[in-house]
Amino acid sequence: MRNPVLIFATVLAAGSLALGLWSWQQWTQTVAxxxxxxxxxxxxxxxxxxxxxxxxNHNGEAVDLGIxxxxxxxxxxxxxxxPDVCPNTLGMLAAVRKGLNAIDGAKKIDMVFVSVxxxxxxxxxxxxxxxxxxxxxIGLTGSQQDIDTLTQSxxxxxxxxxxxxxxxxxxxHSGALVLVNPxxxxxxxxxxxxxxxxxxxxxxQLTTP
Amino acid sequence: xxxxxxxxxxxxxxxxxxxxxNKDAESDCSQLVVENSWIREAPPGSTVLAGYxxxxxxxxxxxxxxxxSSQAFGRIEFHQTTQGSNGMKMQLLPELEIxxxxxxxxxxxxxxxxxxEPAAEYKNGEKLNIDLRCxxxxxxxxxFPVKKTMENSGTxxxxxxx
Numbered sequence: 001m002r003n004p005v006l007i008f009a010t011v012l013a014a015g016s017l018a019l020g021l022w023s024w025q026q027w028t029q030t031v032a033x034x035x036x037x038x039x040x041x042x043x044x045x046x047x048x049x050x051x052x053x054x055x056x057n058h059n060g061e062a063v064d065l066g067i068x069x070x071x072x073x074x075x076x077x078x079x080x081x082x083p084d085v086c087p088n089t090l091g092m093l094a095a096v097r098k099g100l101n102a103i104d105g106a107k108k109i110d111m112v113f114v115s116v117x118x119x120x121x122x123x124x125x126x127x128x129x130x131x132x133x134x135x136x137x138i139g140l141t142g143s144q145q146d147i148d149t150l151t152q153s154x155x156x157x158x159x160x161x162x163x164x165x166x167x168x169x170x171x172x173h174s175g176a177l178v179l180v181n182p183x184x185x186x187x188x189x190x191x192x193x194x195x196x197x198x199x200x201x202x203x204x205q206l207t208t209p
Numbered sequence: 210x211x212x213x214x215x216x217x218x219x220x221x222x223x224x225x226x227x228x229x230x231n232k233d234a235e236s237d238c239s240q241l242v243v244e245n246s247w248i249r250e251a252p253p254g255s256t257v258l259a260g261y262x263x264x265x266x267x268x269x270x271x272x273x274x275x276x277x278s279s280q281a282f283g284r285i286e287f288h289q290t291t292q293g294s295n296g297m298k299m300q301l302l303p304e305l306e307i308x309x310x311x312x313x314x315x316x317x318x319x320x321x322x323x324x325x326e327p328a329a330e331y332k333n334g335e336k337l338n339i340d341l342r343c344x345x346x347x348x349x350x351x352x353f354p355v356k357k358t359m360e361n362s363g364t365x366x367x368x369x370x371x
Contacts, residue, residue, distance in 0.1 A: 080252065083259040083324075084290050085297050087249055088317040091358060128253035159295040166284075168257065168325065174296035192297075193318065 040190065041202050047185035051153045053146045055114075058127035058139030065150075068183045072207050073110040073138075074199075075178040077156055079117035079171045080129045086113075087133075089175065092196050094134035099200040107207040112180075115141040116151065116158045117171050154178055154186065179206060238343035240268035241307065243351050248324065249317075250333050250357040258282075258331070260322035260339065260353055261315045266307040272343065274305040279339040283326025290318055299323075333357040 052066030074093065078086040093111040100106045113130050115121035118141045121129075126139035141147070151158055156174040163169040175192035177199070188206055190199065246262035266272050277285040287302040302320065307313045315321050322339075331337060335355045342348040 080254050081257055083249075083251075083255070083257040084288075084299075084317060084321050087252060087255075087259075090252075125254045129255070132252040157295045161298075166325070170299045172293050172295040172298040 039202050039205070040198055041179070041188040041206060042191070043188040043206070044186060047181055047183070047187050048153075049183070049185045050180065051149050053142065053149050055140045055142040055146060055150075056123055058123060058130055060123045063140060065184055069110075069180075070182045071110050072107055072182060072203075073112045073180040074203065075112040075114060075154075075180055076176075077114045077116050077151065077154075077158060077173050079115055079173070080121050080125055081117070081168070082171065082173075085173075085175055089177075089194065090130070090133040090137070092194060092199075093177075094137065095196045096199045096203070097134060097136065099196060100203060103200070103204060105208065106204045109203055109207065110138055111136070112138045112140060114147075114150070115139065116147050116173055117160065118142065118144060118147065179203070237268075237272065238274075238341070238347045238349045241266055241272055241274070241341075241343070241349060243341070243349055246339075246351050246353045247356045248331070248337060248353045250331065250355050251327065256325070256327065258324040258327060259317075260285075260324055261317065262322075262351070262353075263315070264305065264307050264313045264341075266309060266311055266313075269309050271309050272307050274307070274341050274349075275344055276304075276342045277322060277339055278342065279324075279337065281328055281331070281337040281339070282324045283328075285325070285339065286323045287320065288323045289320045331355045 050065040052064075055063045055065065057063050074096070076086075076089055076093065078089070080086070090111075090113060093113075097109065097111050100109060111134060113126075115126055121141055123139075123141070126141055130137040130139040142150075156176055156178070158171060158173040161170045161172065175194075177190040177194065178186055179188040179190070181187040190202075242265040244263045244265065246260070248258055248260045251258045264274065274287075277287075279285060287305050289300045289302055290297055291300050292298075305313060305315075305320070313320070333355055337353045337355065339351050339353055340348045341351055
């Protein structure tokens with residue numbers, strides 16, 4: 001490849017190929033009307049109602065999932081003794097809510113943290129925990145049985161690990177976010193890794209008719 | 210005679226030193242550079258904290274951090290958040306290996322330090338010292354500022370290129 005003519009020809013050929021590919025892509029997009037950018041969210045073909053169970057919120061009030069909340073919610077499952085994934089995600093959810101509030105015409109979305117570890121996460125603990133991240137964040141928990149019903153219905157498994165010699169145990173749980181519609185039915189899932197900016201853009205798109 | 214003995218002593222010392230260098234090549238902290246160290250402020254009620262940092266290995270050998278200790282915590286472990294069959298789980302890492310001439314990132318959602326039994330409730334702005342040990346001989350004394358992060362969380366990682 002020491003020959004300058006050969007190098008020039010190679011560069012020219014590569015350039016033409018790239019230009020050709022680009023033009024072809026532009027053309028197919030125009031013809032097939034492919035959306036410029038696909039959603040990262042998985043939208044269910046038809047929304048799946050939440051199970052009709054009664055949970056408790058961070059103020060100790062009963063929340064009947066069988067009754068429509070009339071508000072959009074973005075749900076995340078975790079536990080307060082979680083050092084990495086939960087604070088990371090909840091901090092991001094606080095930023096997402098603020099980001100959406102700053103957009104004209106964007107729907108208000110409740111950020112909901114469900115503790116799957118009711119043995120350690122009392123209502124009081126849940127309250128100080130969620131309010132640390134965002135004064136408007138909602139904490140929910142319930143009996144282990146009701147938590148199981150909820151997680152099975154959401155297809156988001158979790159597992160309480162065996163405690164170590166100090167009694168500390170980890171909880172395996174999904175990093176997914178669930179978009180719940182005002183009729184209390186699952187509308188879409190977001191799987192990790194998450195980005196606050198992508199969530200803001202897509203949540204606005206998904207919740208605005 | 211004295212001169213000869215002295216020469217012998219110097220020679221013996223040199224041999225001993227070379228021996229040491231070879232033996233401890235794997236557990237030498239001096240060629241590790243730590244950057245961007247921080248600890249996430251614990252939300253109320255949480256008794257386990259996470260610490261993050263970048264560790265640069267400037268040598269041509271793979272190096273290991275074998276343990277960490279601090280007056281500020283009862284116990285420190287290295288963990289990695291991984292995707293298990295039931296979601297995100299924590300995997301215990303017995304040590305941190307930093308490949309030759311590369312940087313190991315300990316960051317949210319990946320490898321991190323698990324800081325158990327905090328001696329006090331540490332708040333945003335406080336600075337805590339942690340000793341990162343390389344075998345039994347030397348360690349890196351590292352300062353970790355406590356930070357309350359919100360907007361910087363998520364997947365926005367700051368990769369530094371050098």
